[in-house]
Amino acid sequence: MSVLVYTENWDGKFKKLSYELVSYAHAIAGMLDTETVAVSVGDVSDTELTALGKYGASRVLSVQDARLSQLVNQAYASVLYQAAIRENAQVVVMANNFTGKAVAPRLSVKLKAGVGAGVAGLPLSVEPFTIHKKAFNGKAFATIVIKSPVRILTLLQNSFGVKETGGVAAIEEFLPDLAEHDFRTSVEEVSKITGKILLTDAEVVVSGGRGMKGPENWAPLEELARVLGAATACSRPVSDEGWRPHEEHTGQTGKIIAPNLYMAFGISGAIQHLAGVSSSKCIVAINKDPDAPIFEAADYGIVGDAMKVLPEMIAAVREMKGE
């Protein structure tokens, strides 16, 4: 028996998300009184792999197959399926990110395993396997029971946190059996944005809405993001208008994020916008309309003009950080 966790790497390196997933898997393994086994695909150094032990993995299955350098949903699902069978997994943990959403549903069918998608906390009980999660775009919570003997959970990034337990993971080579048939999609061209903090990774997010009036006013917002080490985001009309790139759009139809701090400048707080940000641990709203619905979701607020508040905020943060 085991809890299996897929730890994705980025150019051979794990990131905080990987450690968070292992921490989460390990906590579930504790509830089931079993061990945590990680699966890693691609070229990752032994030092990186053994370090997964610090968060609770007792072993890590390392898969090397050049064909897996691209994400091919079917092939990845096959790798995890074979790992789950080999380790007799009761639970498989993945991130609720691009990869998890691509692979989890296929794996679910292979394992006949029910999926708890986008979970943010530990199961309420493992017998029956019960989870509390958001439903209806965050307008409600649902308690769900996964009835299958194997379950898949995809964890919302930054919702559980990293927990160090100490330890070293043993590395095992793992050679799953993959057929040509598993590789029927291929990437022909990649365009990547580099040097920016990814919105989904960010612990602090500074976001602007239509109240920012136009793309020419984003300089102070970006400057605030820089001094805070934050990523920038926006509401949907802002990306629809082309004021900001589409990957910054948060909300029901954009990215769903759970940073520690979300700062909304000139965002009214429509229900569809809140659907993407309401899991943030702290929300700060700056809006000139005291009745804007964003204040009902916010923890701290200023009724005022974003263009006046921004430079003062930058100065205050600089001062606090001793810059």
Added chain:
Amino acid sequence: MKILICMSNVPDTTTKVRFKDGNTVFDTTGVQWIINPWDELALTRALQLKEEPGSGIEKVTVITVGLADVEPTIRKALAIGADDAIRVNSQATDAYDVARQIAEAIRSEGYDLIMCGIESSDYNNSMVGGMISEFLDIPSVSSVSSVTVENGRFKVKREIDGGKETLSVTAPFVAIVQKGIALEPRIPSMRGIMMARTKPLKVVEPVAPEVLVEHIRYELPPAKAKCRMVAEDNVRELVQLLHTEAKII
């Protein structure tokens, strides 16, 4: 070539959610049902492709799993322009069962491209498309923001963390589509609405259900503590609060 659009019927996004029977059932009283916005965009894109000269796409079908009460939504899809529709006569429950019902209903129908919206806006699952592909043992591409046809072959773009990839893929396949696939959903025309009444809607009986996930209870989020207001001319105090009280910067 033929395209299939998997469509779910969801409460309008501004619906106030309420529950009944001791918070075990979603109360549908007064709920306005709409086509899942993503599925609507997928349908729009499929119709654009069909209209493109030389694309080789002859037919666009919509399929949904649901009881007779979902038919108004199906008629709307037909009014927007789908050629025909299939309804699997079963109450939609968990993603696994819905995907299996769809896969079984169309297994021998020979669709070249199956499109699903990234996430149905009721239970936030984002799972059905990938599951269908696995049931049918065909490739899947997720987070798709563009589908085009070139010389009878499909090209898709997908959004990865911090970038975009262009892929070639062998049909038949499933595309799970998201933002960008089409800009605005197509609106039914008067003529479309008239024609929809006579377009074929086939009702298929379900295979025996297999449900892996059960929703046993719902609740509304706890009321949030009141927002702490800071004066506009006192931004420094807010930053201090975030540092000392909230401890996040």
